[in-house]
Amino acid sequence: MIDTDAIRSDFPILERRINGRRLAFLDSAASSQKPVQVLDAMADIYRNSYANVHRGAYTLSHEATEAYEAARHKVAVFLNASSDEEIIFTRSATAAMNLFAYGWGLNNLESGDRILTSVMEHHANIVPWHIIARHTGAELRYMELTDGFRLDVEGARDRFDDRVKVVAVSGMSNVLGTMPPVDEIARLAREVGAVVLVDGAQLVPHAPVDVQTLGADFLGFSGHKMLGPTGIGVLWGRRALLESMEPAEGGGEMIRDVRLHESDWAAVPHKFEAGTPPFVEAIGLGAAVDYLSAIGMDNVLQHDRELTGYALERLAGVPGLSVQGPADTVDRGGAISFDLAGIHAHDVATILDQEGVAVRAGHHCAKPLLRSLGLTASTRASFYVYNVPAEVDALVDALDVARRIFGLDSP
Amino acid sequence: MALEDLYREVILDHYRNPRNRQGLGQANAVADGSNPLCGDEVRVELLIEGGEVTAIGVTGHGCSISQASGSMMGDAVKGRNIETIRILTGRFKGMMSIDGADDPGLDPNRPGAVLGDLEALQGVRKFPVRIKCANLPWTTLEEAIKNFVASH
CATH class of the missing domain: 3.90.1150.10 (Aspartate Aminotransferase, domain 1)
Structure with a gap:
């Protein structure tokens, strides 16, 4: 209780x-309300420790960077991730899904491949795949619902074929409340060698999630539905997959070296965090994670x-x-x-x-x-x-x- | 702010028994309107002869405000010429403006004297998120007329 x-x-x-x-x-x-602990954590940074992160060799920048990376650590512990480097901060769950679709999908899918998702998905787990399908020639296929509003995984077994390269499914429907058996879906996906993305926008705020047992290879969610601020989301991914994944955005922060005609990427997670990140929002999310963990x-x-x-x-x-x-x-x-x-x-x-x-x-x-x-x-x-x-x-x-x-x- | 201001009996009557709700086989001006935020959809079909709307069909689905507004609109524009309809549309949208700055001069002592049944929709102005619902059929009507004028 x-x-x-x-x-x-x-x-x-x-x-x-x-x-x-x-x-x-x-x-x-749609979006949760915020406790004073989150509001205070963000105000504290703005009032006392604000400077851009990973940039300046001065006290304020160092403090802001420490707080930002501490928030990454909190999220990693919250999800039981293998390391902090598996936590990529994005601006939203939608941005996390798009990062995976563009970074992984665009570079690993080709004509004849299949993307398997479900009819109960939020647009954030459908529309990016429309775009990637158009670019790559891959085909989008769907799992349907049972009469009882459950995901009909059994009825979709024949859709897990060798052509399926990615299975993208919600961990909890924002409309039905249905929580599909992600572990079973992941098992079927692994049998055909497909990568599994879970849309955790509803799941992560409302249920314990341990990425070691969830079965997913990638998990996207947002901060604002779990007591945190708007403008912050997370893509968790298995480290080996993140290391081989291409960035979806280029800019400052995400590079190791830039020359006139080419550049080298930074290591994960910074490879995927081009530009000044929403670090105050990430710190707010860290406070929200503390709040939820205490409950x-x-x-x-x-x-x-x-x-x-x-x-x-x-x-x-x-x-x-x-x-x-x-x-x-x-x-x-x-x-x-x-x-x-x-x-x-x-x-x-x-x-x-x-x-x-x-x-x-x-x-x-x-x-x-x-x-x-x-x-x-x-x-x-x-x-x-x-x-x-x-x-x-x-x-x-x-x-x-x-x-x-x-x-x-x-x- | 009373709900009775919004859900007047005449509005609910038009919602339950919409007028002019049929497709027009012989239409020569058509437009589709939707509010992607809430999913309201309206199709306006017109038969325009000699500058006059001689028949109108308003179909679609959505909330009571959008559907009642479309039903009343059909009654209000049938038999009118395009210029009169433009003025009527301007008055209706004026009645719907939040600050009332464009109020078409409704007379509270003579309800219905200026805009007929449509005046029942003036309560919508007090519910800003619903103004779009009331305006949707009218914006679609404007679009249909614009399409007609452009092609004739």
Whole structure:
């Protein structure tokens, strides 16, 4: 069990009233709120130790560099990576996915090769592959869903063939909450010699992740969904693969030597960090990692699951409501998407906002998934460490208001 | 800010029973509009004869505001000439501007006197994130007329 009262007191924004109501923030899957520990860590650098990193031979630059590299170490420990050098800071999860697609995909794929992904992916794990497929002539193939909103790995077994060179799959769907069996997918991928990329944008903030047992070769995620600031993301990769991978961006910081017509790359991870990195944001992410580690990621997962179970139970009592996602909390995270018959998701979100309840409405950057579900938009409530059952109640009450306004009260 | 200002009965009626909701086989001006942020989609098809919109079809899917706005728009522009429709579009968008600086002079004592049913949408202005929804059919209508003028 986690102490939500103590946690909530670390998040100043949760004190806000929205439209006269107490805020129920149920959109952490889009971006989480930030504790004072993260805000203070960043302010401290700006106020006391700010100078560009890896540049100047003076005290301030040295302090900023130490803090930046300490943040890299924290992330490495958080993921149980083999070394700090396996942690590449990017500007977002999207940038991490693109770095892998451009750095690895562009240089290792050719016509006839296959990229295997799934229909439940976020656009960040689909669109880069559209681009790489166009450049290389490789073909994009998909794993489908079961009727129970699980990834149908069994039904996709024949798609793991010798032509598959990369398998790119989400560790947790931002729409369905589904957590596919990454270890099983990785085993099938290894049998055909494919490299495995896991989109960890939802998984890493909400579940314990140990890259030694995950099965992936690469893992991308962002800081802002796990209590950290915007503008920072991470690509973790196995060192040997990172060393053979080409950089996707050139510039300062990422070189060993530059001549007029060619240059040599720096060692990992700096080879992939061209230009001044978002180091204050990385330090903020380090503070977020400290915060989550103090709670314990097993506890975070359990807390999310308990709230999810409670919410699924309460939402089942709302007439006309159908959940797109597993009906139980097994291998499922705390993102619940639903459709309310007779009311468009956009209208639901506006009415909920008037009641102080913040949810996401739309296609959740997963248009292929929504299309496969026969939807153009849905409403999504998602949970994190600071959410409490009373906020689920506020959600359900606000849904009743929406039904009343649209004249859908049961007779 | 009351939800009743946004979800007036007349809006919900147009949402549930949209008017002019059919494809036009004989259309000579067509445009598609979408709001990629929320997924609202509208298709406007016009039959323009002698400078006048003699038939209109408004189809698509999306929230109550975008669909009701499209339904009312069809009623409002049918039988009008292109110049009048341009003025009407300007007035509607003026009514939707956040600061009300371009308010078309609605008379609170005579609701509907200036823009008819469309005036029911003025509450949307108080919900800035939804203004785009109300404007979507109108922007698509402008596009359809622009396409027609360019090709004739």
